[in-house]
Amino acid sequence: MTRWCIAAILALHIVSFFTRVVRVLLAQQPPTLDPVAPWLFYLFAGVAVLGALGVVFSQQIVRMAVFLLFTLGSVAMLYFFLAAEFLAAIQLIVYVGGTLILIIFGVMLTSKNPFIRLTVPVPQRIMGWGIGVILTALMIFIGVVELANKLPLSSPTGDVEPYGVADLGRNLLGKYALPFELAGVLLLVVMIGAAYIAKGRHTDLKSEDSR
Amino acid sequence: MIGLGHFLTLSAILFGCGVATILTKRNAIGILMGVELILNAANVNLVAFNRFSWAGEAVAHGAAPAVDGLMFAMFIIVLAAAEAAIALAIFLNFYNHFSTIDIERARMLSG
Numbered sequence: 001m002t003r004w005c006i007a008a009i010l011a012l013h014i015v016s017f018f019t020r021v022v023r024v025l026l027a028q029q030p031p032t033l034d035p036v037a038p039w040l041f042y043l044f045a046g047v048a049v050l051g052a053l054g055v056v057f058s059q060q061i062v063r064m065a066v067f068l069l070f071t072l073g074s075v076a077m078l079y080f081f082l083a084a085e086f087l088a089a090i091q092l093i094v095y096v097g098g099t100l101i102l103i104i105f106g107v108m109l110t111s112k113n114p115f116i117r118l119t120v121p122v123p124q125r126i127m128g129w130g131i132g133v134i135l136t137a138l139m140i141f142i143g144v145v146e147l148a149n150k151l152p153l154s155s156p157t158g159d160v161e162p163y164g165v166a167d168l169g170r171n172l173l174g175k176y177a178l179p180f181e182l183a184g185v186l187l188l189v190v191m192i193g194a195a196y197i198a199k200g201r202h203t204d205l206k207s208e209d210s211r
Numbered sequence: 212m213i214g215l216g217h218f219l220t221l222s223a224i225l226f227g228c229g230v231a232t233i234l235t236k237r238n239a240i241g242i243l244m245g246v247e248l249i250l251n252a253a254n255v256n257l258v259a260f261n262r263f264s265w266a267g268e269a270v271a272h273g274a275a276p277a278v279d280g281l282m283f284a285m286f287i288i289v290l291a292a293a294e295a296a297i298a299l300a301i302f303l304n305f306y307n308h309f310s311t312i313d314i315e316r317a318r319m320l321s322g
Contacts (some may be wrong), residue, residue: 005251025216045221052228052248061238068244071225075251077247078221081213082262087281091254094288099247099295106299110306118237118313125235131233139223144216153215155265167220168282169277176282183289198300 017137024145041081048074056132059119059130060137061107083162218259225252239302239314243295251289278290 047070054067072095079088163204172180232245237286260294261280302312 034280038213049224053226054242056228056231064244082258084281102295110312120235120237121222128231128234132227135230136223136227141225163278169276171278171282180303190296194296194300198303
């Protein structure tokens with residue numbers, strides 16, 4: 001009896017929370033993306049969310065990689081809505097073309113059978129999903145319900161010029177010159193370090209023997 | 212209309228999915244995918260905030276629009292690629308030693 005009461009109260013709270021979020025989203029305050037058709041946003045956001053859910057609930061690593069591909073691609077499309085065309089291209093080239101291929105290489109190199117199933121026990125799985133849901137609800141509550149309409153936002157109306165690559169380049173060599181150089185050094189270190197770590201012990205021993 | 216709240220909601224959902232992926236996978240590469248999801252959620256937030264803090268008046272008077280959020284997002288993408296490369300090198304080495312990618316077997320690594 002008590003259990004059912006708690007479940008009913010929880011369900012009531014969850015339903016009221018989601019109705020509140022939907023109400024806030026539908027009555028979004030003035031700084032909005034005027035030239036964007038809403039259904040296009042919902043289409044790509046829906047694909048992104050479905051892909052992320054697929055990553056969570058799929059148990060085969062190859063399927064997870066394909067779902068991640070959908071999510072990353074739709075997020076790149078959403079960057080176009082936010083007038084960040086260069087970043088969308090970077091996302092497609094580096095994430096989808098680079099990182100994801102790297103991950104798939106890793107899958108190929110680290111399993112004799114790519115469809116192998118490594119499952120965690122059910123209580124741990126439910127706990128992980130619960131933590132994810134709670135964190136999501138907390139972030140939506142803080143960000144959307146409490147914060148988003150109180151920030152001093154501004155957005156141009158009508159058609160928007162996308163952010164120019166020239167502005168990005170000027171910032172990269174001016175305001176952000178030090179992080180830019182550090183990123184270059186980081187990539188060099190990562191390249192050397194990855195090659196050294198992935199080389200393994202066997203070749204090390206052999207080269208010492210031949211000496 | 213589509214406002215900042217929509218993008219914040221999307222990124223919150225992506226972040227939650229990333230956390231759940233990290234917590235519920237035993238395959239080390241699956242955990243890496245969860246980290247990628249979380250970094251992508253942060254990127255969506257940064258780009259959305261950048262777009263909605265467009266200084267319209269200043270831009271109309273000839274100033275260049277602020278692109279700090281885009282710069283942060285670009286550096287995050289670089290860091291994500293570097294992190295994925297190093298993590299996969301470590302996983303390959305781990306696989307050479309243990310012939311598995313199951314992180315439950317990685318308890319020895321804690322020293």
